[in-house]
Amino acid sequence: MKPRINVYLEYELLKKVEKFGAKTGLSKSGLVEIAVAQFLSPEGADKREAAIAKRLNQLTRQFGRLERDLAIQLEVTALYIQYYLTITPPIPIRDQKAARATGHERFENFLTHLGKRLSQGPSLSDKVVNDIKVREQDFFSIDLDDQNLEKKDD
Structure with a gap:
């Protein structure tokens, strides 16, 4: 015979235990016993x-x-x-006021275009980064002929 213990569960957790027990055919105590055994194993x-x-x-x-x-x-x-x-x-000083106004207008257009672009899905940078296949040797390659030339020059 197994020793008896009393366990207090939150109402939501008890409902989950009852629902799972009904689905699998296990009793609540059997289900809790399996769960505790798995937790402690x-x-x-x-x-x-x-x-x-x-x-x-x-x-x-x-x-x-x-x-x-x-x-x-x-x-x-x-x-x-x-x-x-x-x-x-x-920009010459006399043209700076007009340049600021044009720059402000262009920046507003840029922000509008950026908002549209971001809402469309995959960004251009994602497409570019995924298209580029960079290998370590692309950055750190040594041309042996260049090394031999340097040694001959010394």
Whole structure:
């Protein structure tokens, strides 16, 4: 004979136990016994730990992709700003008021266009990043012929 214990459950949890028991044909006490046994078993802990580790790995990969995408977007923005500032001549003082008004109007148009673009679905940057297949060797390759030439010059 099994020892008897009294367990207090929240009403919502009790309803879930009753519903699951009715569906599976298990009694409430049998269902609670199985749940407690699984919760306390070392295999159950291993399964939970494995599930948590799997989810953490997924989140780590997602975070890595976000970091990569953000780095690419920041680099593109920085290069554009550098290019723009390099090629744009200064505006004469007499034309600055009109330039500000035009700039304000263009910026408002840009924000409107950006809002439409964001509401349409996949962004241009997502399409570009997914199209680019970058390998580590694309960044860190050494041309052996160049090394040999440098040694000969010394």
